[in-house]
Amino acid sequence: MINEAVIGLHLIWMLVVAAIVVVPFWRICIRVGYPGALGLLIVVPLVNLVFLYVLAFSRWPSER
Secondary structure, three states, rough: OOOHHHHHHHHHHHHHHHHHHHHHHHHHEEEEEEOHHHHHHHHHHOHHHHHHHHHHHHHHHHHH
């Protein structure tokens, strides 16, 4: 019974943290010219590192 409550709180905490991380990356993707949904890739391990490199080294609208 206690374990189920702990698992539920842990799940809620993970969703809150994911939302806090995804929202800024969603906005960054839109500003760079990518679809905002690509911001969801930031929560996938290893894919997030590749995604950060793509964002860092791609041409931004201010450079065009």
